[in-house]
Amino acid sequence: FYATADQDRNLGFGGLDGRGRKKQDPPIIRDLLLSLEDCYHGAVKKIKISRRVMNDDGITSSIREKILSITVKRGWLPGTKVTFEGEGDQGPNTIPSDLVFVVKDKPHTHLRRENTDLIYTAKINLGQALTGTTLHIEHLDGRKLDVPINEIVKPGYKKRIPGQGMPMMTNPDKFGDMIIEFDVEYPNGLNSDQKLYIKEALINNQP
Structure with missing residues (x-):
């Protein structure tokens, strides 16, 4: 048997069992x-x-x-x-x-799945993680999903969008969810003014 031209063939020439049956x-x-x-x-x-x-x-x-x-x-x-x-x-x-x-x-450009859920990993910077952003995600059917992120993205945070996953095998009219995971990129360095601003905004103003 050949599935493709370069695969080894299996001749399949076996024998009879002990009772002469195939x-x-x-x-x-x-x-x-x-x-x-x-x-x-x-x-x-x-x-x-x-x-x-x-x-x-x-x-x-x-x-x-x-x-x-x-x-x-x-x-x-x-x-x-x-x-x-x-x-x-x-x-x-x-x-x-x-x-x-x-x-x-097959590997996909920006999505993967876990059961009926689609997983999307969003790369955002630290400023977006703290102050919010809007993600633009292309779905498998060509739709563009605009997903606002208004929460502070903490380590391990995931956002779930109901009904935007894969069709369910037992009922294709129902869908799993899309789950957005986050990969937050930190800056390589900060100058003195930036450090002072962050201290004023995040540290000195703590209650």
């Missing part, structure tokens, strides 16, 4: 890399495989190509399995193995 080869497991957009909207993926097929004489075999179609449903999670029964290599004394594709997420 045995089925173990399943062939392959990754199915999907983008977050694929799992958000749904998609159809075409995958070309090459497999060893027995010729009509029942002795010799040849390599033949085949196109498999996978309908990606909205909300599919990593670890979701798609099984094509008997699509492995054929052998004279074996039942062809099943071909199993297991969903894995």
Whole structure:
């Protein structure tokens, strides 16, 4: 079986079991890399495989190509399995193995997911962390989310936006949340005037 041209082939030429019955080869497991957009909207993926097929004489075999179609449903999670029964290599004394594709997420430019939640890491500077800012986040469907941050961003602070995550696998009309994490960039240094200003604003005015 070939998933791509450079993968090692599995001839699948096993033998009979002790009672003379054909045995089925173990399943062939392959990754199915999907983008977050694929799992958000749904998609159809075409995958070309090459497999060893027995010729009509029942002795010799040849390599033949085949196109498999996978309908990606909205909300599919990593670890979701798609099984094509008997699509492995054929052998004279074996039942062809099943071909199993297991969903894995492709890396995204600015989002990742945890179950049905989307995680966004916002890089802000110390001034924005203390005085507030507005984030502009591009969603998987192309929408631009303007998210005001009015709270002081303390270490470990996260902001949750309900209903802006991934579709739920069991009910694609419902969605998880978007969770914003923060990476606060501190200045490399401060001059004397800046230090004095911070002392006046944050230290000397403490009750």
